[in-house]
Amino acid sequence: MARHTFFCIDAHTCGNPVRLVVGGGPLLPNVSMAEKREIFLRDHDWVRRALMFEPRGHDGMSGAILYPSSRNDCDLGILFIEVSGCLPMCGHGAIGAVTAAIEGGLVVPKSKGKLSLEAPAGKIEVEYARSGELVEQVRLFNVPSYLHAQDIELDIPGLGLIKVDVAYGGNYYAVIEPQVNWPGLDGMSANDVLRLSPLVRQAAEAKLAPVHPEDNRIRGVSHVMWTDKPHLERAHGRNAVFYGDKAIDRSPCGTGSSARMAQLVARGRMNVGDTFVHESIIGTTFECRVEGETQVGDKKAIKPSVAGWARVIGHNTIFVSNINPLAHGFQI
Numbered sequence: 001m002a003r004h005t006f007f008c009i010d011a012h013t014c015g016n017p018v019r020l021v022v023g024g025g026p027l028l029p030n031v032s033m034a035e036k037r038e039i040f041l042r043d044h045d046w047v048r049r050a051l052m053f054e055p056r057g058h059d060g061m062s063g064a065i066l067y068p069s070s071r072n073d074c075d076l077g078i079l080f081i082e083v084s085g086c087l088p089m090c091g092h093g094a095i096g097a098v099t100a101a102i103e104g105g106l107v108v109p110k111s112k113g114k115l116s117l118e119a120p121a122g123k124i125e126v127e128y129a130r131s132g133e134l135v136e137q138v139r140l141f142n143v144p145s146y147l148h149a150q151d152i153e154l155d156i157p158g159l160g161l162i163k164v165d166v167a168y169g170g171n172y173y174a175v176i177e178p179q180v181n182w183p184g185l186d187g188m189s190a191n192d193v194l195r196l197s198p199l200v201r202q203a204a205e206a207k208l209a210p211v212h213p214e215d216n217r218i219r220g221v222s223h224v225m226w227t228d229k230p231h232l233e234r235a236h237g238r239n240a241v242f243y244g245d246k247a248i249d250r251s252p253c254g255t256g257s258s259a260r261m262a263q264l265v266a267r268g269r270m271n272v273g274d275t276f277v278h279e280s281i282i283g284t285t286f287e288c289r290v291e292g293e294t295q296v297g298d299k300k301a302i303k304p305s306v307a308g309w310a311r312v313i314g315h316n317t318i319f320v321s322n323i324n325p326l327a328h329g330f331q332i
């Protein structure tokens, strides 16, 4: 029998899963994380499928693998593995991975409470607060985020004509606000999100096919964010984010929150220095902030930060062996 063993720390960030692979991940050459991501997808994608898909994962599974960074200004490299592929950036994934790595003593940062991550989408500064053994909060200073296009009209079967904005926050999001043909998240079930989101994503991608102005490996509308007023008094907005084939983010979504703030700033509804408490579909929150302004290509952009918490829920030793007919996982 040939068997491959993965040592993982399972955690969740505000409800969304993070399986951090701490042993058994493939060795990758000493190149940038953007290049490592391409090599992983080309040569090692079975690892992602085995660890994310059923029977070891599920439709909304996600995780990360830590690597040495090839940059001398970063402590660590991070590769995101998800049911949907390997995202250029994942906010909840980074918060969960940092929490598990710090609590598990896997990384000793050069400065106390601070860490620099190299994600495929770029450098992410991290600040975290500890109380004893626990990491209480992680704040990510995410990649520059910008509004790519606004008021794009889409004809969606089951909804009719709707307008969406497309914004970037580490991934490209079609952002939908309540409007005549869509009254808002309160009237929407999880099944509605799963049914309508692929149609919106496909229509937005057919019209725009966004490509990142500074890295053409980052492309395409991959996520759909449905927005509404918050339920919680202390929150400023609520969302449901769809990605992959059947995943709805249980966390408030880090890259989605960054894209949302970029959209709100571009539309004059938020300013530099403002805080945005973003509520997820299960009522967990990220505390987000517009830290500053910058440029992406020739577009005005923001420097967003996103803060949230994660909890480790177990250590998981996972076997992938050739006596298992479903060794590399499956999706239905």
Ligand code: PYC
Binding pocket: 016, 087, 089, 090, 091, 092, 093, 243, 249, 251, 252, 253, 254, 255, 256
């Ligand atoms: O937190 O950025 C995020 C994210 C992306 C997909 C799921 N979560």
